[in-house]
Amino acid sequence: MLSVEWIQVAEMCFYLDDVNEDSKILCLCSRAFVNDRNLYCLGFKGTGFSRKEDKRGEEYVEDADFDEDSLDVPTDTSISYEENELDSETEIMLKMGLPLHFGGSSYERNYVPIDSCGKVHKIWKKRETKCKRPLDESIQEAIEQLAHNSSHPCKEDFPAYPEQADLQGGCNINHKDVKSTESTLNTPSTEPPIKDKWEEYWNRYGQGLLWQHWIEKHPELSLSGEHCSLEPWSSADTKDEWDECYNECYWNYFQQFQYWTDQGWTFDTPNVSKNSDAQSRSADENSPRISDGDSDCLQEDHCKTLVKSMSNINLDTEEINQGHPSLSVINEGNRLQTPDSSEKHCPTDPNQNEPSDGTGEKYTASGPTDTSQSARQSSGSHWQISPSAIIKDGDEDDDEPPECKQAKIKRSHELDAEETPCNDVLVAASTILGLKHGTGQKYGGVANFSRRTLRYLEKGVKYKSQFLDMHRPVKAKNKHIFFTDEGDAVPKSKTLNKVQTFLKEASKDVQDPLGETYTLQEVEDSFSSTDSEEQNHEVKVPSAPPESESSDTVANSAVLSNPIWCSTDAYSEQELNINDLNSSRQLIPLEIPDYLQNETQVIKNDDDKVKKKRKNKRKKKCLPPEIAAVPHLAKYWAQRYRLFSRFDEGIKLDEEGWFSVTPEKIAEHIASRVRQSCDCGLVVDAFCGVGGNAIQFAKAGNRVIAVDIDPAKLDFARNNAEVYGVTDQIEFILGDFMVLAPALKADAIFLSPPWGGPDYVSAETFDIRTMCLDGFEVFRLSKQITKNIIYFLPRNTDVEQVVSLAGPGGQVEIEQNFLNKKLKTMTVYFGDCIRKV
């Protein structure tokens, strides 16, 4: 059963002129989330690595034993950053044992301390431990920046975090994140900077939140009884977990704090004037801080106090969930304040009294005179942001604090369509929805849109979008261009450079008998991007090594050239004609180079034993020659089950097929939508390629006419349809769709033309007229066949162009396809294919 989460996120109106309301084009923006991590993970089987290996860090899994259930495959597709996927580059780098601080990976870019990263995180942490690496500079830097002159709460405010060195694992902060954070930290000078507010918030409530988080994660670890003898941060058994928990908790709440602050929510701290901060804090019995000074919390007695206090904490999580102030503890005059035990008030709650803090100071985003934000309080703590309002993992379906529901404030995302200034629409659509607006030519003589409006149909779109990977476009101008000795320009990323340096270092001891330059270059080509298509697009088929070379020599060279897909002497025998390769499908044994094996190994007590075990158990994996011949295709090979889950049953593809076939889960989703709108109808797949979509249309019960101009593709498509047992439902037609179109009849037509190779991502906005085929003409011809059109386009397609296809008074649905929360493609639906809700 296909599990797809589909949501309508927004409705946009594009007006052709201000006078005639009927001329507007309605554009429904939706998102479809499919998840295929299990299929993706399966792909690593052939590389000699597996999830299981990651997870346990010691066991090599043989093919026959491979247990999908052990993959920890999330089935829930709700937007929770717990499941944030590492991009393919990161995955591959991890599996190669390459350090993630190379910097190009999503792990670095979007690092959120999450459960799904836990394994990875642990692996890296352990490796750090082994290597005794100094605290990463970026972490240092981040700590310094964020923690406001070295008062990072990890260290200063929490005796639970006494040693800076402990931060290595627990506070893996990416300085890029911090920088972006910093940019939002610039609030007007009348207000305390958000980082001060955050610090204060964390100081007040961090302990309680941290403990709550810890308890939720480890309900089995009670602080009572024997377990109480050692604090979790001191116990060798739990120290790592504690670090991780701290890290997660800190950043989780920090991000949400930012979000809430952005939304206009504030919190005030009574008895805390900025000037007499320390003094009033110590006087405030509600304060969770246990000391005035920044450093004296490290003093032993304070630590003891805290530990004692913590040991008194009621660990009844049920009670916590019910909102009982169970984490409130009074201990030797220091009251550990829990989030829920402080009074929480809505900014506009009429029942609230005047503040009693005496300072009259409000830390409001819009200044003290902002009535909507000028909160009133009855006593004690005064909150507009309450910690409990901060959404917890997986529980983010409401962006208001539960206790403040009656005080509904209009937020930016709830503005009426008419209220949204036109320019903001474009900005919001781009930054929040991830839709690109270009100035490309419009279809059907539409000159330009005079006005656009936007209405969100989903709450918290902005917030939720933060946890999705929308892919920033690859900006060509920032690319470093390197020149070969021959003077040829070779685009290379910074990451590649680092990878290259690393590989050079790593392979110092490895003899490179050929001394060929192509070896490392090919590695770079293969890992030059985070996504399947973001890479150096020139396909260079390396010439086969001279036949005179011994097989050993070739294998050694392959060690350098293809770290995961090492080929052997079979390589030299390959005829590098791709079609021939495909038809013969000779398989090349895959051997993992030893130095990478070493890199990949997770630290274990008895390293040698593991190595031996692995060596014994290691099987020779095989690669099809077209992959071995074109190293950058290796990443598609790793994703082969994602493209065709029945890959092993005889699926065939050529190079174009590899990078342009629709991933099975996305194709399946589109097919099920089409099936719903034109029940068991006839679907034309105008550019069928190797059959990714045609097969799914057929599987969904439709009859299909599959057209392609390339006979080889049609052969592959037919072969693949056979694998899936749906050949009876598909009629394969060899020909040019542009010519055949007038003769075709269909209930729906699916268009997935070539976009001009994987280069499409380098454009800020993709112009559908600049594809290999004229996208407008393709649409015009299709329209003559049926109004029910499904246009499969790049994720960065110019939305304005797409909208213009619907024509004045028309409607269109733009569906963003997310694969494991990464925006992959855009599917545009017309006619009856637009989903009615």
Ligand SMILES: C[S@@+](CC[C@H](N)C(=O)[O-])C[C@H]1O[C@@H](n2cnc3c(N)ncnc32)[C@H](O)[C@@H]1O
């Ligand atoms: C992106 S691929 C389609 C991938 C396909 N949806 C799949 O999942 O396998 C585009 C295909 O269009 C074919 N093509 C290019 N121009 C064509 C034309 N004028 N008429 C028909 N097919 C064409 C190419 O040969 C290529 O196989």
Ligand SMILES: C[n+]1cn([C@@H]2O[C@H](CO)[C@@H](O)[C@H]2O)c2nc(N)[nH]c(=O)c21
């Ligand atoms: C170059 N490329 C990638 N995809 C599709 O976009 C996803 C993300 O890159 C790929 O997985 C593939 O399905 C393409 N689809 C079509 N129709 N035409 C193309 O040229 C193409």
